[in-house]
Amino acid sequence: MAASNSAPISAEARAALGEAIRLVFARWTVLQVAVKNQWGGRDSCAKANQLGESILSWFCRSKGPHFFEDLVVMMEDKIVESFNADLDHNSVLDVADQLLFIHEQCLQSNYSPIEKLKNSHVQGNDVSQSREIVADDSDIPNDNDDTSVMNDEAAAAEETAVDSNPAPDADGWTVPRRRGRRAN
Template structure:
């Protein structure tokens, strides 16, 4: 997770936390880190990946494109973890990152709060996560994938 001695805006802080939670629930990335596909510093590469993605959102702001984020995730997974993903999970992750970003910009941290509760619950029980929001790396239901909150495909 990104750390800094400076105080950052609460919305950015929430987005960083949300991104960290999303990456922590991404099965492909979790497996790559656990199995050290990126070498002995796989955990550091995962943390760096969060920083890179947060920085990309910071550069592009509301002009961010979900497909660009997906491409960035796929490229990092291939370059840093020698993992070529064919499971569409990078698309799910990029969707959730864009969704959380849009919410955090508006000061809405409800999804980040839900992710925090999920992660705390998972850490406490080590049980499967289930809630009203989708966890990246798991199937997106038909209702969720066709919601009106999807990014425009310009």
């Protein structure tokens, strides 16, 4: 994938990028569920903040170019290390792509994507609005249950936290993928 520009970042752009990372993380449903459910222990919120600081440092202190694949690997490694979990790979890809785009805009002193984030309402992605995931069978919706309706983001968060049966590849092999918390 394309690399982001290797130009140095100004203090103003650094501050804006830090704010953008916090805003993107607040909308990252799976990360918010991990924090709420304390997948990283009692200091899960601090670990999420540290992840954001690590990303900001990566953008600001490392000499570019900044490659998409490097950001994804760093994020996934930090998530496994901090939360003992493999979050949904697609959401990590989406967040990395969004952060690289915002970084590029900050380098050009274009802060409109951050303003858009600030002005957009967080719909269903905030921890307070995320549905808690429990392993209880009573939580499985049925057709006659009016409480089975939930927003798409909460459903996506639940789907990423629960291991599903992976489809076999072209050769008929099935490789199970670990989801959610790892057992110690």
